[in-house]
Amino acid sequence: SQKIEQNSEALNIQEGKTATLTCNYTNYSPAYLQWYRQDPGRGPVFLLLIRENEKEKRKERLKVTFDTTLKQSLFHITASQPADSATYLCAPSEGKNNAGNMLTFGGGTRLMVKP
């Protein structure tokens, strides 16, 4: 069965360091993968999208990589700040015919950035 794995344990890092979150998937052939941020009591907010033919995507302090051979995406936050503390969700999509914009979310990884 299809499976998306994110580290369920919280990631604690010091302010200014780079945070790296992992998303692994099995029995999946995603055409693209999205990353979302979710704060307590709020809905997820879109951050970045990376397609299967892209190795890397950047947006300000954020960087996402996508390795279809390893079946893995890495999400990096450089120069992390306490305001980056949140849960980060990965969501691959196979984007097949009639599937439309169908996302399946991982369980999320909680990031805590300490000042």
Add this chain to the structure above:
Amino acid sequence: EAGVVQSPRYKIIEKKQPVAFWCNPISGHNTLYWYLQNLGQGPELLIRYENEEAVDDSQLPKDRFSAERLKGVDSTLKIQPAELGDSAVYLCASSGRSGSTDTQYFGPGTRLTVL
């Protein structure tokens, strides 16, 4: 531009009672999603609408859950009767174009507690 609106934000009911959640998507968004999110987990799709048509409701427990989007704009999700295991956050999301990689915009969710 207003985001996705959901109401109520919180609902506490006793088991076997009915409950309804309302969602108004972003203006112009044809695709609407209802998700269920349990504590510490990612959102799980319940149903997806393209305009007023439910195009994916395979994960909706149809014995007690129902949804409608009569005019292709706002939507209602109903549970009748509610069970203890239905306690969760119910998220609504919308996106602009079906079959695309358009990102999903989420509402704040309705936190349901069944006693």
